[in-house]
Amino acid sequence: MNILVIGGGPAGLYFSLLAKKKHPDWAVRVVERNAPDATFGWGVVFNDKTQNYLRDTDEPTWRDMTAAYQTWDNVDVVHRDTRISIRGNRFSGIQRLAMLQILQKHCAAAGVVLEFGRELIDPGDWKGYDLVVVADGVNSSTRRTLAAHFQPDIQVRPNKYIWYGTRTLFHGLTLTFRPNEHGLWIAHSYKFNADTSTFIVECDPVTWAAAGMDRKEEPAARAYLEQVFAKDLRGAPLLSNKSAWINFQRIRNAHWTHGNMVLIGDALHTAHFSIGSGTRLALEDAIALFGALETRGSVPAGLAAFEAERRPKADDLQAAAQVSMEWFENAGKDMGLHPMELAWVLMTRSGKIDRENLARRDPAFVAAYEAWKAGGGA
Ligand SMILES: Cc1cc2nc3c(=O)[nH]c(=O)nc-3n(C[C@H](O)[C@H](O)[C@H](O)COP(=O)(O)OP(=O)(O)OC[C@H]3O[C@@H](n4cnc5c(N)ncnc54)[C@H](O)[C@@H]3O)c2cc1C
Structure with a gap:
């Protein structure tokens, strides 16, 4: 079998690893537009259930990832300067770059061909393969080119958010509410390695405009947010990594496959970051796609089974993410x-x-x- 994977994020890499490890005679080629050490953002989180899937699916990668995790079992809610801790919610945080490099290492060792610094946008490049896995993320250009077939449903949500890091360590998933004269600012923060935390700030569009964010350059926006969350950051600065205000895009697709092409990960569906499940969806898609191809034994039957079996589970997770996202959009009340x-x-x-x-x-x-x-x- 000759497989092309478009995009070297968690979905594309994990699928490639599983396919090549089980079938060393298959040709698996991943094309990623960025360099191997380039990634936006900071850390991502997984719950225990995902950990179990990863352990049961490929123990060596799970072991490497486990060594890079920070774990906790508390959700902390900070409101009116009071912190309420709720235990029994086990999560692990990992630096996105560390996770990608672990996956890249295992892919290379298995014999996956990894090609970096090349953007695949010409449909001619998809020809000649038995299977094309479209894992090129939330703004998938492949999905856009084939929109008539996949029929994507993209909702741009009203809230603005920006993904920062900080050296202040937040032990546990910490949700901080800081109202000021412009409106309500919400931070979602958690540590993901020994000395860094993710610090995502979210606000509604009225708050964002009232604070003049539409006219502020990123360093000025950062300085403003450092003031809003000064107590929480305990004087530490926010760290930018090409950070920019964006709106969350809720993605669905009427059709998951087109001929021998299949969407997985964020290209296929997104889950709001407030339930920390985007990477989980991506990795579980990869596991489900590989499993369907294995058990059905042919690409057409495997792709049909992937969609039939995976869709209800993904819909369920997306529905939970939708409720959570809408709660945060209306948190002011x-x-x-x-x-x-x-x-x-x-x-x-x-x-x-x-x-x-x-x-x-x-x-x-x-x-x-x-x-x-x-x-x-x-
Ligand atoms: C603010 C924020 C916070 C988040 N927090 C969490 C969290 O806590 N937990 C969690 O699980 N998830 C989180 N996520 C979501 C997570 O980052 C994504 O859901 C996950 O990375 C999806 O994986 P993917 O492989 O489908 O796509 P991506 O990781 O986006 O990978 C797609 C890859 O394709 C490449 N690419 C794109 N187009 C092309 C092309 N034409 N040719 C070649 N390469 C291409 C891109 O460069 C990219 O490397 C968060 C996301 C955001 C924005």
Whole structure:
């Protein structure tokens, strides 16, 4: 089998690794437009379930990734200068670049051909392969070229966000709410290696415009946000890595395949970063696609099975991400809540976690919340 993979992100690399490792006689070629050590952004997070999938699918890469992880089990909600910690939520953070380099190393060792610094945009380049895996990310140019076939549904969401790093270590997924004269600023932060945290700032478009962000250069925006979150950053600066304000794009596709071409990862579907599942979706797509090809034994049957089996699971995750994203888009209406109530609302926002589930995760938090309620909730 002769396979072309467009895009060397987590989805493309992980699929290539699985395919080449199981079938050394297959030709697997990954074309990535960037250099191997170039990546936007900082760290990403995984939950325990994803860890188990990765361990069961390819233990050597999982072991290398585990060595690079920071782990925690708390979600912290910071509101009105009060921090509420909710335990029992195990997550791991890893630097995106470290993860990609681990995947690149294992791909190279397995014999995958990795070609960097080349952008594949000419449809002529897709010809002559038995299978073309389209893993070129949220702004996929391949999906755009073949839009008539894939029929993408792209929703540009109203909130603005910007992805920074910082040397302040946030132990646990920390959600910080800082209202000021311009509106509400929300930070999503977590450590991803021994000395760095991801620090994503999100706000609604009214807040963004009121603060004059449309007229500020990035360094001025950064200085402004360092002031807003001065207490949380404990005086440390925010670190930029080509950071820029963007709007989240919610991507779906009516059709996942076209002939011998198949979309995976962010090119296929996105999940809002507030549930930390974009990379999870990408890696699980890769596992599901490889599994479907293996069990069906031919490209057409494998691609049909991939879509049929994977779509309901991906839809489910996207639905949970949608609820979470909409909660953050409307968080301003809950700023009158006591920190305890806000923490409760946040933990149960997706409808997937109820009182019983929360009590299993963190009985002390549920007891404290119920005692506070019983005492009048003031
Ligand atoms: C602010 C923010 C925070 C996030 N936080 C998390 C998190 O906490 N947890 C999590 O799991 N996910 C998170 N994500 C999402 C995560 O980064 C993506 O979901 C994930 O990287 C998707 O993997 P992918 O392989 O599909 O795409 P990508 O990682 O985007 O990789 C696509 C690759 O294709 C390359 N490419 C594009 N076009 C071409 C072309 N024509 N030819 C060749 N190469 C091409 C690109 O350079 C890129 O390397 C976050 C995303 C953002 C923006």
